[in-house]
Amino acid sequence: MKYLSLIFFMSLLPQYAGKSLRRDGSHPRTFEDIKNEIAGYSDTAKAIIDLAVHGKAQNRSYERLAVFADTVGPRLSGSKNLDAAIQYMFSALQKDGLENVHLEPVKVPHWERGEEFAVMLEPRNHSIAILGLGSSVATPPEGITAEVMVVASFDELHRRAQEAKGKIVVYNQPFVTYGETVRYRSQGAVEAAKVGAVASLIRSIASFSIDSPHTGWQNYQSGVPRIPTACISVEDAEMMSRMALRGTKIVVYLKMGARTYPDSPSFNTVAEIVGNKYPEQIVLVSGHLDSWDVGQGAMDDGGGAFISWEALSLIKDLGLRPKRTLRMVLWTGEEQGGVGAEQYYQLHKENISNFDIVMESDEGTFKPSGLAFTGNAKARDIIKEIMALLLPINVTDVFDNADGTDINYWMRDGVPGASLRDDLSKYFWFHHSQGDTMTVQDPNQMNLCAAVWTVVSYVIADMEEMLPRDSKGALNK
Numbered sequence: 001m002k003y004l005s006l007i008f009f010m011s012l013l014p015q016y017a018g019k020s021l022r023r024d025g026s027h028p029r030t031f032e033d034i035k036n037e038i039a040g041y042s043d044t045a046k047a048i049i050d051l052a053v054h055g056k057a058q059n060r061s062y063e064r065l066a067v068f069a070d071t072v073g074p075r076l077s078g079s080k081n082l083d084a085a086i087q088y089m090f091s092a093l094q095k096d097g098l099e100n101v102h103l104e105p106v107k108v109p110h111w112e113r114g115e116e117f118a119v120m121l122e123p124r125n126h127s128i129a130i131l132g133l134g135s136s137v138a139t140p141p142e143g144i145t146a147e148v149m150v151v152a153s154f155d156e157l158h159r160r161a162q163e164a165k166g167k168i169v170v171y172n173q174p175f176v177t178y179g180e181t182v183r184y185r186s187q188g189a190v191e192a193a194k195v196g197a198v199a200s201l202i203r204s205i206a207s208f209s210i211d212s213p214h215t216g217w218q219n220y221q222s223g224v225p226r227i228p229t230a231c232i233s234v235e236d237a238e239m240m241s242r243m244a245l246r247g248t249k250i251v252v253y254l255k256m257g258a259r260t261y262p263d264s265p266s267f268n269t270v271a272e273i274v275g276n277k278y279p280e281q282i283v284l285v286s287g288h289l290d291s292w293d294v295g296q297g298a299m300d301d302g303g304g305a306f307i308s309w310e311a312l313s314l315i316k317d318l319g320l321r322p323k324r325t326l327r328m329v330l331w332t333g334e335e336q337g338g339v340g341a342e343q344y345y346q347l348h349k350e351n352i353s354n355f356d357i358v359m360e361s362d363e364g365t366f367k368p369s370g371l372a373f374t375g376n377a378k379a380r381d382i383i384k385e386i387m388a389l390l391l392p393i394n395v396t397d398v399f400d401n402a403d404g405t406d407i408n409y410w411m412r413d414g415v416p417g418a419s420l421r422d423d424l425s426k427y428f429w430f431h432h433s434q435g436d437t438m439t440v441q442d443p444n445q446m447n448l449c450a451a452v453w454t455v456v457s458y459v460i461a462d463m464e465e466m467l468p469r470d471s472k473g474a475l476n477k
């Protein structure tokens with residue numbers, strides 16, 4: 001309904017009347033022209049799909065990722081593993097014959113969890129699996145032994161603030177959505193410290209659990225005491241909640257050896273296929289190379305990084321060279337809040353008018369369902385036409401609001417953005433946990449994701465004109 005009325009409205013806009021002449025004397029292109037141009041890519045799209053899904057490149061992104069993930073393992077910012085991952089990719093991309101393979105230096109946070117453990121001492125001895133949250137301080141060397149106060153929400157914590165002094169606050173908030181529930185992880189320690197707690201243990205932000213904790217970044221606030229904070233499994237959070245509701249006293253011993261070091265040198269990893277007509281104009285495809293220090297970071301975000309590499313490989317293998325430069329960036333320091341991407345943005349934003357679209361895949365590479373897009377209505381209609389080229393694999397949907405920590409900097413300033421949409425039903429089972437391994441990844445699903453990623457990025461990079469955008473006025477002449 002919305003879509004139809006939009007088309008109707010747009011057909012009334014003066015630039016669609018085809019009367020005015022451009023400076024070079026040509027008529028402005030109508031949407032019909034653009035539709036035809038895109039339809040002209042249908043054989044190329046089929047060739048990409050064939051190569052990725054059925055042909056010689058079948059399973060390649062999965063196989064490459066498996067070797068990488070098994071060899072390097074998890075890659076926390078500031079770690080030797082992340083350095084190794086970046087060196088690995090630098091030489092793999094060169095060996096693949098890609099262009100302008102290089103590393104761009106940035107600084108990333110360096111936090112290490114050290115040794116950590118927790119035991120329930122009352123009402124019975126029970127070992128509690130924990131993962132310290134990124135940026136958490138350590139406990140004193142002798143650890144912390146304290147009574148537990150269980151709450152189900154920040155509201156409950158504030159209502160019962162009087163009881164919190166000297167306690168370990170355990171949050172047993174229900175999982176609603178990641179976006180909504182993750183604030184318990186990021187702000188749980190601060191809220192607990194404000195009411196006098198000595199530590200906080202947070203129910204993992206997970207939609208399903210087999211008793212494993214899920215880590216992630218958290219934020220302290222200036223002026224609020226920094227207390228140690230870790231996540232615990234859904235199972236342990238629920239058990240302590242049941243005990244507390246029965247009036248049972250719970251005592252926990254917590255020991256954490258976490259440390260924050262000075263920021264560490266790292267790199268965003270870049271490779272390109274240079275455009276043959278507008279080489280200064282950029283279509284950016286990306287994922288992040290860093291991960292948490294548990295599991296293998298195969299899902300978050302090995303999959304996104306490796307389908308981005310695959311996009312360049314497929315285009316190269318087909319002997320294609322788009323008009324614009326197709327640039328792959330593998331971000332560093334994403335898990336600490338898009339740290340590598342922000343420095344990239346600061347450095348490159350002087351060329352913002354040359355960035356046609358920024359794409360990031362950082363929400364799984366499971367069965368793809370379409371593309372999420374941020375941009376104006378005219379650009380969205382163009383994207384819908386491009387997605388129609390993916391009819392052979394039935395992944396044609398265009399959703400609202402592209403999502404990606406690393407591309408947000410650009411989208412906020414008006415650059416069109418896209419992210420891969422896929423079946424997220426199991427994503428938060430594994431996210432930031434020991435369970436994020438190659439076992440979660442599926443070669444067929446990655447083939448399909450790579451096909452979507454490649455068709456979209458190639459066609460946008462090769463079209464006559466950049467995608468229209470509203471802000472900054474630079475491109476809507």
Ligand SMILES: *[C@@H]1O[C@H](CO)[C@@H](O)[C@H](O)[C@H]1NC(C)=O
Nearest residue numbers: 055056057058059442443444
């Ligand atoms: C790709 O992976 C699928 C699923 O594991 C397998 O059936 C197929 O044989 C693989 N193809 C190649 C070329 O290895």
Ligand SMILES: *[C@@H]1O[C@H](CO)[C@@H](O)[C@H](O)[C@H]1NC(C)=O
Nearest residue numbers: 119120121122124125126253
């Ligand atoms: C519980 O653990 C503590 C400390 O590890 C130990 O001293 C105590 O004996 C244990 N109690 C039981 C009943 O096992």
Ligand SMILES: *[C@@H]1O[C@H](CO)[C@@H](O)[C@H](O)[C@H]1NC(C)=O
Nearest residue numbers: 279280281347348349350351
């Ligand atoms: C901006 O674009 C120009 C032209 O392509 C290029 O020479 C320059 O290096 C770019 N600047 C940055 C910071 O990337």
Ligand SMILES: *[C@@H]1O[C@H](CO)[C@@H](O)[C@H](O)[C@H]1NC(C)=O
Nearest residue numbers: 368369370393394395396397
């Ligand atoms: C195509 O995908 C839609 C969901 O996007 C699904 O409802 C439909 O069954 C699929 N069709 C085929 C032929 O797979």
Ligand SMILES: [Zn+2]
Nearest residue numbers: 288300301362
């Ligand atoms: Zn991620």
